[in-house]
Structures are given as structure tokens and as C-alpha cells.
Amino acid sequence: MNAIAQIRRNDQPIYLDYQATTPMDPRVLEAMMPYFTYKFGNPGSRSHSYGWEAEEGVEKARGQVAKLIGADEKEVIFTSGATESNNLAIKGVAEFYKDRRNHIVTTVTEHKCVLDTCRHLEQQGFDVTYLPVQQNGLVDLEVLRAAVTDKTVLVSIMAVNNEIGVIQPLAEIGKICREKGAFFHTDAAQAAGKIALDVEAMHIDLMSISGHKIYGPKGIGALYVRRKPRVRLVAMIVGGGQERGFRSGTLPTPLCVGLGEAAEICLKEMDGEAKRLTKLRDRMLKGLNAKLPEIYVNGDLDQRIPGNLNISFAHVEGESLMMGIKGLSVSSGSACTSASLEPSYVLRALGVEEEMAHTSLRIGLGRFTTEHEVDTAVEELAHHVTKLREMSPLWEMSQEGIDIKSIEWAAH
Amino acid sequence: MAYSEKLLDHYENPRNIGSLDKNAEDVGTGLVGAPACGDVMKLQIRVGADGLIEDAKFKTFGCGSAIASSSLVTEWVKGKTIDEAETIKNTDIARHLALPPVKIHCSVLAEDAIKAAIADYRAKASKKDETQEAAE
Numbered sequence: 001m002n003a004i005a006q007i008r009r010n011d012q013p014i015y016l017d018y019q020a021t022t023p024m025d026p027r028v029l030e031a032m033m034p035y036f037t038y039k040f041g042n043p044g045s046r047s048h049s050y051g052w053e054a055e056e057g058v059e060k061a062r063g064q065v066a067k068l069i070g071a072d073e074k075e076v077i078f079t080s081g082a083t084e085s086n087n088l089a090i091k092g093v094a095e096f097y098k099d100r101r102n103h104i105v106t107t108v109t110e111h112k113c114v115l116d117t118c119r120h121l122e123q124q125g126f127d128v129t130y131l132p133v134q135q136n137g138l139v140d141l142e143v144l145r146a147a148v149t150d151k152t153v154l155v156s157i158m159a160v161n162n163e164i165g166v167i168q169p170l171a172e173i174g175k176i177c178r179e180k181g182a183f184f185h186t187d188a189a190q191a192a193g194k195i196a197l198d199v200e201a202m203h204i205d206l207m208s209i210s211g212h213k214i215y216g217p218k219g220i221g222a223l224y225v226r227r228k229p230r231v232r233l234v235a236m237i238v239g240g241g242q243e244r245g246f247r248s249g250t251l252p253t254p255l256c257v258g259l260g261e262a263a264e265i266c267l268k269e270m271d272g273e274a275k276r277l278t279k280l281r282d283r284m285l286k287g288l289n290a291k292l293p294e295i296y297v298n299g300d301l302d303q304r305i306p307g308n309l310n311i312s313f314a315h316v317e318g319e320s321l322m323m324g325i326k327g328l329s330v331s332s333g334s335a336c337t338s339a340s341l342e343p344s345y346v347l348r349a350l351g352v353e354e355e356m357a358h359t360s361l362r363i364g365l366g367r368f369t370t371e372h373e374v375d376t377a378v379e380e381l382a383h384h385v386t387k388l389r390e391m392s393p394l395w396e397m398s399q400e401g402i403d404i405k406s407i408e409w410a411a412h
Numbered sequence: 413m414a415y416s417e418k419l420l421d422h423y424e425n426p427r428n429i430g431s432l433d434k435n436a437e438d439v440g441t442g443l444v445g446a447p448a449c450g451d452v453m454k455l456q457i458r459v460g461a462d463g464l465i466e467d468a469k470f471k472t473f474g475c476g477s478a479i480a481s482s483s484l485v486t487e488w489v490k491g492k493t494i495d496e497a498e499t500i501k502n503t504d505i506a507r508h509l510a511l512p513p514v515k516i517h518c519s520v521l522a523e524d525a526i527k528a529a530i531a532d533y534r535a536k537a538s539k540k541d542e543t544q545e546a547a548e
Contacts, residue, residue, distance in 0.1 A: 317450055319475040323415075323423060343450065355447030391429045391479065393454035393471040394447055409446035 013329045014373045018307055018366030019162050019190060020331060024258070025215040025367065031261040032217065035254035043251050044242060054253045061260025065222050068263040069188070069207060070198035074227060077243040078256050081221035082189035083113040084236075085208035086156075088223055088247065089185045090117045092233030093154045093206070094126055101153035103127045105182070107139055108349045110158050114187055118156075127151070135351050136300035137166035145176050152182040159191030159207075163346040163362055164299030165308025167195060174203030183231055189213050189221075193266030194274070194305045199224060205231050209263075211255065215367055216262030220255035223247075273367065277306035280365050280374050285309060287378035292385055294398075298347055298360060307365040310347075312356045313381075315395035316388045321361065324384035328377050331362050355394075355404070415476065416510035422480035427487050430469040432456040437540055440533025442525040450474060451518065453482050455525035457489060457497070459533055465489050465497055470525075477515035481505050481522035494530050 015023070035057055043058045045051025059073070066073040079085045094104060106118055108130045118128045129147045134140055139157060148155060155177045160167050170186060177184035185206035188197060192207075193214035199207060207224040211217050225231050225246065239248030266273075288295055294314040313321060318332040332344070343357035352360070365374070389395040394404055415423075431454075432439045439458050445451040451474035458467040468486040472479045484505055489497040505511075505519035 315473060317474050317478075319450075320423075320479055323476040353448075355450075358447070358450040391426060391471050392473045393443065393452050394473045396431065396454075396471060404447055407443075409448070409452075410444065 013327050014377060016328055016330045016363050016365065016369070016373075016377060018364035018369075019165070019213075019362060020364070021212045021218070022215045022366055023368060024212075024217055025262060025265060027265060028216055028258045028261045032254040032258040035257050039253070041253075043253055043256075044240065057253055058251050058256045061256045061258075061263075064260035064264040065209065066224075068192060068197070068267050069204075069209075069224060070200055071207075071224050072227065074244075075199075075224055077223050077225060077246050078251055078259070079221045079223055079247055080219055081212070082111075082187060082208045082210035083221075085210075085221050085223040086111070086113050086185075086187050087117050088233065088236055089206040089208060089225075090114065090154065090156055091121065091236060092246070093183055093185070093231065094121050095234035096232045097153045098126070101151050101182075103129070103149060103151040104154050104156065105129045105131060105144070105147050105152055106156045107131045107133055107158070109133050109137065109161055109163075109346045110156070111162055111187055111189070114156055114158070133349055136303070137161060137164050137298075137346075137350055138300060138303060139168055139173070141169065141172050141176065144173060145180075148176060148180040148182050150181070152180065154183045154185055156185040156187070158187040158189075159197070160188070160195070160305050161299070161346060162190050163344055164310045164350070165190070165305045166299045167191065167303045167305060169303075170197075170202045170204065177205075178203045190305065193263060193270070194307065196270070199226070209259075211259040211262060214259075214262045214266050217255050217258040220252065220259045222259065274306050277365055277369070280369060280371065281306055281309060283371065284363070284365070284374045284378060287375065288381060291378065291382035295385075296356070298350060298352055307369075309363040309365075310360055311363065312352065312360045313385045314356065314359055315392045315398060316359050316385050318359055318361055320388055321359075321381075321384055324388065325377075325380050327380050330364075332360065415512075419477065419480045419509040419511070422483040422509070423476040426470075426479055426483040428467075428469050428483065428490075429471065431471065432458055432467065432469050437536055438533075440529040440531070440536065442528025442530075442532060444524045444528050445474070445521050447473065451478050451521055453478065453521055453525040455482060455486065455522075455529045457494075457526075457529050457533060459494060463493050465492055465494065474518065474521075475515070477509070477511055477518040478521060480509055481511075481518045482525060484508060485522045485526050489526060494533065497526055498530055500526055 041050030041054035043054040062076050063073040066076045174184050183205040187208045189210040192209045205226045209222040211220040296312045298310040347357040434441045442455045454471045456469045457465045460466040468489050470482040470486050472482045502519040502523040
């Protein structure tokens with residue numbers, strides 16, 4: 001508990017944005033420390049003990065990451081993070097197999113780094129199909145099956161959505177890909193360490209992992225690349241040929257060790273932590289529902305990681321709500337897009353009306369969230385939503401029974 | 413993004429929240445913006461027999477800057493004639509609250525709201541004149 005006490009500072013708001021990033025677990029930091037100082041060798045140095053020692057640390061970490069996802073350690077390469085992993089997986093496969101197959105299938109609710117990579121490939125002449133999702137945020141398997149052709153080289157579908165936390169049916173998607181001879185890549189930045197993943201059972205060929213989403217360090221991630229049957233990639237960063245030639249550059253030993261340790265802790269504590277977070281999330285939702293009418297959870301509530309809630313507070317604009325709840329750190333979408341004023345493209349893809357999308361908050365619970373914090377958050381949210389509704393003309397109209405859709409609004 | 417103290421004050425302690433009777437002859441109501449855009453302002457003025465705005469109320473669905481902009485204009489229009497109130501510019505609001513560039517549209521909306529409320533009041537007044545003339 002000492003370790004946890006170090007994380008929380010009393011003068012800081014309650015952190016409820018665990019899908020944006022997580023604090024590093026002090027146990028992870030402890031494992032990393034020697035590799036910053038006296039175990040500083042280059043893991044690529046083969047001629048002396050400094051190098052061997054660093055290599056040992058890196059290889060142990062590789063094994064820890066592999067174990068988390070049911071892979072062989074030879075199939076894991078280290079990258080700078082999930083964005084690089086996604087870029088490498090998608091561009092690397094597309095480039096390598098372009099003479100045989102030039103079609104990629106993905107979904108409209110992917111993270112920006114997957115969508116942007118696909119757009120980039122479209123400009124290079126590849127065909128990309130962006131599948132819609134159902135109202136609950138999940139991909140329709142029959143729609144997927146129909147979209148995959150004998151020209152499809154890669155299906156890239158995220159394991160867990162970063163805004164609404166819904167879990168895609170990975171095993172079923174993998175089965176379809178295998179049947180059709182397409183590779184299956186999944187962006188598991190929000191899934192790894194939170195739900196059980198098995199690259200064999202789920203027929204996953206490539207998987208992206210991020211360090212800082214699982215209580216590990218920022219600046220490190222991993223890409224799982226299947227060896228049997230072999231998946232081949234064109235490297236984006238070339239040089240010394242590290243990481244099986246897929247990703248050159250001296251490995252950042254302390255970061256690799258940190259990712260490995262973070263993966264091991266997640267695996268060891270996964271079941272208990274999932275139960276604890278589910279309880280906290282249910283407590284939060286129950287508390288909010290008891291105090292506030294007209295709140296709606298976006299995305300499937302069952303097929304969802306335990307630590308995520310995405311709620312629309314009808315008739316209260318999200319940004320003004322965030323300004324009010326000063327004691328809480330939440331977000332109105334992904335951290336990458338929160339600087340823009342557009343409502344979330346993920347919520348729009350679920351068919352959430354634009355005005356409802358403007359009222360949503362993403363609340364992320366995690367390893368260091370306590371029951372007391374949840375109760376405080378419920379109180380603070382309820383107080384400010386009620387206050388803002390009292391000054392909302394839309395709330396007034398809805399209370400008077402006026403249908404907001406019946407009014408001719410001037411778009412601006 | 414850091415907001416100015418004035419803006420935060422209007423957001424934390426908004427002035428003149430509420431509604432006036434929109435059917436009253438001496439009340440003008442402006443409803444501008446759109447829920448789909450994330451901003452809706454309702455601004456109301458009550459004009460006294462002397463032609464001065466004696467009360468103003470607002471309700472706003474929108475970000476903190478939108479709330480502060482509408483709160484500020486309700487303060488500004490009180491005690492003014494409608495002709496004077498009509499000269500309030502969005503740039504004055506933006507400058508007073510030190511709105512960041514991405515929030516300038518909030519001040520534009522507040523200017524639109526006061527203009528819409530004045531237009532509504534004038535429409536009611538001229539209709540009243542017509543009916544009076546017709547009665548005479």
C-alpha cells in the first residue's frame with residue numbers, strides 16, 4: 001500500500017482517465033531502476049557482460065509480454081508504442097504483399113493512428129473498406145465476412161475501443177480471417193492486461209500493445225508478429241537490424257524491462273482486478289442513476305472492459321461539465337482529439353445524435369481507483385449536472401415537453 | 413488552456429440565470445445556436461415603458477465560454493435602451509473575457525442572441541401598434 005500512497009497526491013484531482021494513460025506502478029519503476037544506472041549496457045553488445053546483462057533484461061521482458069497474450073517470445077518485437085506498432089503492422093504487411101493482395105478492411109471506430117495509416121495507404125493506391133459498427137459499438141460479423149475478399153491482405157480491428165471500452169468478438173473475427181486467408185491485426189492497446197488475450201485461440205496474426213496503458217512506462221510498446229504461419233513485414237525503420245530486422249535501433253532496456261514487468265503484474269492480477277473494477281463501475285453507474293434522470297451509457301455495457309464508462313448527460317454540454325468538475329480528471333473523448341470541438345466520431349458511428357454526443361464524458365477507472373473516489377465523483381458529477389441543467393434551455397424545453405427536434409435550429 | 417479570471421467568474425457565478433414570460437408583450441426572446449453544434453443560447457429582455465431594458469435573463473447549453481458570454485451580455489444590456497444594446501459587438505465580449513481563438517464563436521452567438529431578442533421585442537411592439545391602430 002506504500003506504493004499506492006506514492007501515486008496519489010492529496011492536492012490533485014481524482015484521476016478518472018485511465019484510457020488516456022495510467023500512472024506507472026511503483027513495482028514497475030523498481031524493476032526498471034538498475035537498467036537506468038549500473039546495468040546500462042547495450043543489449044546488442046555481445047562482447048562483454050554489460051551487454052549480456054542488458055540482453056538478459058530485455059529477453060526476460062519479451063517473455064513476460066509474450067506470456068500475457070499466449071505468444072512465443074520470438075514473436076514479440078519492441079516498438080516505441082502502439083501508434084508505431086499499428087503503423088508497422090498495417091503499412092508493413094500492405095507493402096510486403098501488395099503484388100498479391102491490395103485490400104484492407106478496418107472499422108470506422110478505430111483509433112486515429114489506424115485510420116490515418118489506412119488513409120495514407122489509400123493515397124498509395126490500396127483499397128480500404130471502413131466497416132460500420134452496430135449501435136452497441138460492435139462489428140457485425142456477417143458484414144465483416146461479406147467485406148473480406150480474396151484480395152484482402154489484412155483485417156485490422158481493435159480489440160477494445162478507447163472511447164467506449166467495448167470488446168470486439170476477436171475469436172470470431174480471427175476465424176473469419178483465417179477462413180478467407182487474410183491476416184488479422186488487432187490494436188490491443190486498451191485490451192492487453194485487462195482482458196484475457198490468446199493469439200492462438202483467437203487466430204490473431206499481429207497485435208499492438210502499449211506500455212503506458214498498462215501501468216508501464218511511456219515510449220514503449222510491442223508488436224506481436226506471428227511466426228507460424230509466418231507473417232512478413234516491410235520494416236519502416238532500418239539500420240542495425242535489431243528486432244528480427246522489423247525495427248532497427250538500440251532497444252531502450254529500462255523501458256523494455258518496465259513493459260515486461262507491467263505485463264506480468266497485469267496477468268497475475270487480472271481476474272481480481274477485473275472483479276474489483278466491475279464492482280466500482282457498477283457502483284458509479286448506480287450512484288449516478290439514483291441522482292440523475294436522463295443519463296445514457298454509450299456502447300455495450302456487457303461486452304466492455306470493467307474500467308470504462310462513457311455517459312451522455314442529456315442537455316448538458318460536456319466541455320462545460322468538465323470545467324465544473326474541477327475535482328475530477330475525465331475526458332470528453334480520446335485525449336488525441338479533445339482539443340477539437342467536433343463531437344466524437346466514435347459516438348457518431350454508433351448513431352448517437354450529435355446533440356447527445358456533445359453531452360458525453362469518458363470516465364476511466366483503474367488500478368488505483370478507490371471506492372471513496374468513486375463516491376466523491378458521483379457526488380461532484382451529480383451536483384454539476386444538476387446545476388448546468390438548471391441553466392440549460394434544452395433541459396427547460398424537455399421539462400416543458402417540447403421536442404427539441406421539432407425546432408428549426410440555425411446551424412452555425 | 414487557461415481561461416481568464418473574468419470568464420471563470422461568470423462561469424462559476426453566472427448572473428441572471430432564468431426565464432421571463434416569453435408571451436409577455438414587454439419581453440423579447442432570442443433563441444440562437446443549435447444543439448447539434450453544441451451551443452444553444454436563450455436570452456430574454458424586458459423593456460420598460462421608458463424604453464430602457466429593465467431586466468435580462470439567460471439560459472445556455474454550451475461550453476464555459478458560451479455560458480460566460482451570455483452571462484456577461486445580460487449584465488451589459490440592463491439599463492440600456494434597445495438601440496444601445498444593439499451596438500454590443502462580439503469583439504467587445506471576446507476582449508472582455510479574453511476568449512481564446514477557438515471560442516470566439518461563443519461571443520458571436522451572444523451578439524446574435526441579444527439581436528434576436530431585440531428583434532423579437534420590436535416585432536411584438538409593432539404588432540401591438542398595428543392592432544391598436546386597427547382598433548382605433
